[in-house]
Amino acid sequence: MNAERHGTTEELLAVRDGEGSGWAKAHVEACAACAAELYRLEQVRAQLRALPSFAPPRDRWAVVAERARRERRQRRWSAVTGLAAAAAIGGLLLVAVQGTDPRQLQAETTLRSAMERSQAMEQVLKGVDPDARALDAQAGAAVLALQRQLEAIDTRLGDPARWDNDPARQAQLWNERAGILSALVDVHTTHVAYAGL
């Protein structure tokens, strides 16, 4: 290294950050101009850190929470429908292998019917486009309560141990799910404060 030259900005920044080379550290000790520049770099950093922070102009939590809930429901719905489809296929295979047990067949038919009812209500709810509607406070609280019930049902449907692999019990849960979806459709279609946002 040439002892006559000054440190570059990059070298002095490295010294400031505690990572400078031996030459740069020794040079700063001996060179008043570079020591002054190093001090200036430290001051700029301190001034940058002292700049005021900004407060968000609007509270975004409600939007974040609603979108997070919706994504969570969609993920759970995908998991539940995948599991249910696998269970239904398993049931049909069992019937095919073991021969036609009328009670088993009846249970599978009831289950499929309940699932289809729930899926149909899901489509109706999507058609209502709840995200484009604003609800008054009372209706909003009702929607929140129904969404929580829906999440609880989805959790139970996603865990076969909760319905003991019993198609009748599973069908009952799917019917409850369809009922909650139906109630959600009612709230969104009858308690709208204003629509078309």
Next chain:
Amino acid sequence: MTDTIPLAEAQSLVARARAGDYGALEHVFRAYERSVYTLARRLTKTPEDAEDVLQETFLEVCRSLGKWRGEGSLWGWIRQVAASKALMRYRREKLRATEVLDDDVAERLSDDVPLRMDLEAALARLPERSRTVVWLHDVEGMTHEEIAELMGMTTSFSKSQLARAHQKLRAWLGGAEEGAGR
């Protein structure tokens, strides 16, 4: 900034949030919304962009809480997500723009500033990449390695951008005599 939630409390909040407790998620949001918004304001062009980054950051936090292992600081992880979202927005805008000035051209144009300005204005005038590096390194305390990974560049790039940013700030803000010829 320093972490406003102690590590043990952060671990507990995240465990509750993963189980679907939105009260815990809101606690995390309230603790860091201002810091995320400030970071976003420094890295994006408009307050509206910064608001979008704030929202996208916390949605990603809600989706990916499982990725935080509870070892490093929660703020460090959220900051990484926020910076990444801000940089993605910058890259998208750059791709979308029909007449893009690259940073070198923008820098040459920004040399035509004869008057002294305050630090806030000087920072805002820096080219995007230089401003991002100087903010993440000098204010947020990120290392050059972390910045390089975030920006998909090398550590040398991060160091040279930091030096260029400080040279610009020096020219615009005044300060030490020019004798050193850096």
